[in-house]
Amino acid sequence: MRTPERTAGAGMLRDVAAIGAAMAAVGASFGAVAxxxxxxxxxxxxxxxxxxxxxxxxxAVGLAAAGNPVAAxxxxxxxxxxHLPFGLTLGDTLGRRLWQRLLxxxxxxxxxxxxxxxxPAGDLRRRAFWLAGTLLFVAWNAGTVLGVLAGGVAGDPAALGLDAAFPAGLIALLLPTLRDRDIRRAAVGGAAVAVLTTPVLPAGLPVLLALAGPALLAVHRLRRPPVTPIAETVEPSGEAHPVASEAVPAGRKEQSC
Structure with a gap:
């Protein structure tokens, strides 16, 4: 019989392999173009x-070919x-040792x-990071070597439609998190900012400005009032029953009869 851990590991490996195949193809295109x-x-x-x-x-290859390495x-x-907010989010997942954080x-x-x-956070998330990080790194570099050896055979990734593989993969990975209404609002807000600023700002800035959506979500959740705890009453039989207690605003005193 297969244990839940082995089943989860096989599922992660299958998902990473699908993304890695697209990454190897784009890596081959990069090698050929460069x-x-x-x-x-x-x-x-x-x-x-x-x-x-x-x-x-x-x-960088495009700008270097145009004779502007500093701009590249x-x-x-x-x-x-x-990647700065990525690092803040995954800091605990990488590990505590210096070599783990650097790698x-x-x-x-x-x-x-x-x-x-x-x-979910914990050992499963840690294993997912190192599995995906290692396999995708190998796939990208193997594709680059193939592209260098093949020369111009690989072609332009945009002409082959491979440039759409990564956004599609990211959307598929993030879909489960969009069940939360606040996260949906943050995602839509960030996407709208990125789309509206892309025609007028340099490449890279719209992506950073899109972080305004998650930032507003974080501020909203920090300012959200705490949930009133539910008190329990114990019946003579020893059975506990939850009783909803009404929250009393600060500064308001109870009136006694």
């Missing part, structure tokens, strides 16, 4: 190993600034973060 832009093969492979940020890597570095830093921060991507937060 080599075609004139970057050396060793530099392309080193970028995927050391930078490991798909959108920032494509942007600044744009990459701006685009990857969204975990390098493996942290949009897909890994969404995949991890879809699991």
């Amino acid at each position: 080599v075609a832009a004139g970057l050396p093969a060793w530099g392309v492979v080193a970028m995927s190993l050391l930078v490991y940020a798909g959108g920032a890597q494509f942007m 570095v600044l744009a990459g830093l701006l685009l990857n600034a969204r 975990g921060s390098h493996l942290m991507t949009d897909e890994t973060t969404a995949f991890t937060l879809a699991r």
Whole structure:
């Protein structure tokens, strides 16, 4: 018989493999595009190993090919600034040791973060992070090597429709959390801000401004009044029954008869 832990592990592996297949394909496209832009093969492979940020890597290659490497570095830093709230959210999941935090921060991507937060906090979430982070890192770098070796065979990911694979995967991972009404409002608000500011702001800034939605949700929940505790009365038989107690506003004294 299969234990619940083994069943959950098999399900996570299947889900990560589906995302990893798309990541390997886009990695192959990146390798081919970067080599075609004139970057050396060793530099392309080193970028995927050391930078490991798909959108920032494509942007850096485009700007470097246009003869503006400084802009490539600044744009990459701006685009990857969204990883700061990711780190705050997953801090406890990575572990307490320094090497765990350093390695975990390098493996942290949009897909890994969404995949991890879809699991309940604890050991299951920790296993989900390291499984997704490791397999997706291997898939991206293996795809990059294949793209470098294949040259221009891989083609443009946008022309093949592969650029839609990651947003679709992220939406599928985040759907269970949208059952909460407040989270739905925060998601819609953040998405609206990102869509409205994309035509007028540099790449990367709309994503950061979209964090206004979750920020407002956090403020709203901090200001929400605490729930009144339910008192229990014990019957002579020893059976406890909940009794709803009416909350009394602060500053109001009870009147005695």
